[in-house]
Amino acid sequence: MSSRICVIVCLLAFAIFESCEREYVFRGESEDLSFSVDTLAFDTVFTSVGSTTKNLRVYNPVPDDVVIEAIELVGGDDSDFIMNVNGTAGSMIRDIPLRGNDSLFVFVEVNVNPTSENTPFVVSDSIFFYTKNKIHKVQLLAYGQNVVPLRKENLTSTTFTNEKPYLIYDWVVVDSAETLTIDPGARLHFHKDAFLIVFGSIRVNGEIDNPVMFSSDRLDEWYEDKPGQWGYIQLMPGSSEHHFNNAIIKNSTMGLVVDSVGVKDDEPPLKLNNVRIEHISSQGLIAQNSRIEASNSVFADCGSASVALTVGGHYEFYHCTIANYFNWDFRSTPAVVISNYFTDNNDKLVNPKLNADFFNSIIVGRNSNEIRLDFKVKADQDLADWVDVNFSNSMLKVGESEIEVYSHTFKDVLLNEDPAFIDVSKYNYQLDSLSFAQDIGNVEIARQYPKDALGVSRLEDKGPDLGAYERVDAQ
Numbered sequence: 001m002s003s004r005i006c007v008i009v010c011l012l013a014f015a016i017f018e019s020c021e022r023e024y025v026f027r028g029e030s031e032d033l034s035f036s037v038d039t040l041a042f043d044t045v046f047t048s049v050g051s052t053t054k055n056l057r058v059y060n061p062v063p064d065d066v067v068i069e070a071i072e073l074v075g076g077d078d079s080d081f082i083m084n085v086n087g088t089a090g091s092m093i094r095d096i097p098l099r100g101n102d103s104l105f106v107f108v109e110v111n112v113n114p115t116s117e118n119t120p121f122v123v124s125d126s127i128f129f130y131t132k133n134k135i136h137k138v139q140l141l142a143y144g145q146n147v148v149p150l151r152k153e154n155l156t157s158t159t160f161t162n163e164k165p166y167l168i169y170d171w172v173v174v175d176s177a178e179t180l181t182i183d184p185g186a187r188l189h190f191h192k193d194a195f196l197i198v199f200g201s202i203r204v205n206g207e208i209d210n211p212v213m214f215s216s217d218r219l220d221e222w223y224e225d226k227p228g229q230w231g232y233i234q235l236m237p238g239s240s241e242h243h244f245n246n247a248i249i250k251n252s253t254m255g256l257v258v259d260s261v262g263v264k265d266d267e268p269p270l271k272l273n274n275v276r277i278e279h280i281s282s283q284g285l286i287a288q289n290s291r292i293e294a295s296n297s298v299f300a301d302c303g304s305a306s307v308a309l310t311v312g313g314h315y316e317f318y319h320c321t322i323a324n325y326f327n328w329d330f331r332s333t334p335a336v337v338i339s340n341y342f343t344d345n346n347d348k349l350v351n352p353k354l355n356a357d358f359f360n361s362i363i364v365g366r367n368s369n370e371i372r373l374d375f376k377v378k379a380d381q382d383l384a385d386w387v388d389v390n391f392s393n394s395m396l397k398v399g400e401s402e403i404e405v406y407s408h409t410f411k412d413v414l415l416n417e418d419p420a421f422i423d424v425s426k427y428n429y430q431l432d433s434l435s436f437a438q439d440i441g442n443v444e445i446a447r448q449y450p451k452d453a454l455g456v457s458r459l460e461d462k463g464p465d466l467g468a469y470e471r472v473d474a475q
Contacts, residue, residue: 074128294318
């Protein structure tokens with residue numbers, strides 16, 4: 001009996017709910033539709049690479065229900081744009097009900113076909129909204145950019161120019177004894193997980209006002225500072241004669257991976273001049289037993305170490321800014337990690353000699369300690385003979401334990417002060433007018449690098465500033 005009563009009560013409740021449910025009454029008497037935008041604009045889109053999906057909202061601002069008789073993508077099936085209305089795709093969607101004081105979404109993507117143009121070109125279309133007595137119009141606008149696509153390519157000696165961007169899928173390899181030369185203003189865009197491997201040589205010849213760009217293939221504003229969108233650049237053992245001048249590497253999983261480069265007596269070091277590596281999900285610069293000379297460079301916004309120098313090597317950093325305020329995830333690794341060893345498969349310690357010097361630089365970040373020093377030697381070895389690390393005339397954020405154990409490595413340094421960057425949230429690491437890093441650099445070092453990353457002289461005021469940028473007061 002009780003179960004019958006429950007069933008009856010449920011049926012009555014359902015009947016009451018159904019009788020209260022409002023009926024659709026599409027009168028169509030008021031046709032004052034409104035729209036979230038009058039032009040739906042997209043960022044530059046590479047040919048044959050789809051854009052992100054954007055949307056516009058269509059509002060019925062009055063109490064009366066209406067029927068939108070049709071929503072038409074004017075270019076039809078031949079349009080570069082693709083339309084979806086509340087889950088229904090097509091170039092013409094008919095009889096769309098819209099309740100009073102309600103709204104619906106129209107989703108749009110764009111896929112641009114290749115042309116012969118080198119420079120960006122306009123791609124446009126329109127969406128018409130037909131009601132009983134009116135036709136409403138929303139403009140669609142995008143800029144297409146032709147590219148040079150590269151997929152699983154083994155390169156012989158060649159030059160990348162700035163005429164069109166290069167779009168890399170999967171991988172590109174510079175073969176041994178071959179050289180990839182990259183002209184000022186060239187742009188290399190990498191699809192998800194794509195990477196560049198160099199067995200030969202790479203020579204990046206950017207200019208201050210026309211740098212070479214290594215970044216992802218997502219050009220929408222939201223992706224501008226998003227890490228982990230592509231793989232990495234790796235310089236392999238046996239490769240040599242590399243330099244990166246005025247280059248930007250961003251949005252990757254790792255930035256620049258350097259393995260046993262420049263360690264032979266007859267090989268030049270890898271030279272990084274005015275290089276900016278940022279928005280990286282793991283390490284920005286990670287080197288193993290290599291020789292690197294870096295100047296006027298910025299290593300910032302990395303999910304792990306901005307600079308990791310491992311398994312020995314010889315490293316020199318002059319007027320560099322290493323600033324890690326990564327906020328996409330929790331970061332426990334300091335901005336700079338320096339180690340001289342690894343343990344092989346037989347639990348045997350391998351510890352090549354390590355020399356690392358930082359001059360007139362800034363190493364700071366969000367963590368309480370931004371430098372980790374990790375050294376080991378064999379029982380019959382003296383640490384001082386195998387490890388020589390120095391931080392001189394620099395501003396550092398260092399924990400008490402590192403200072404206590406490795407105090408001899410810090411010479412004429414400013415510890416745990418705020419560098420007073422102009423705006424960390426906008427990745428602007430130039431110095432504010434109140435920065436303690438002004439005018440305290442070593443002049444002899446500054447004479448070797450008389451201009452900063454922006455081409456500003458370091459030798460025309462009281463003294464050189466620390467880091468990659470010289471503070472210039474407004475005249």
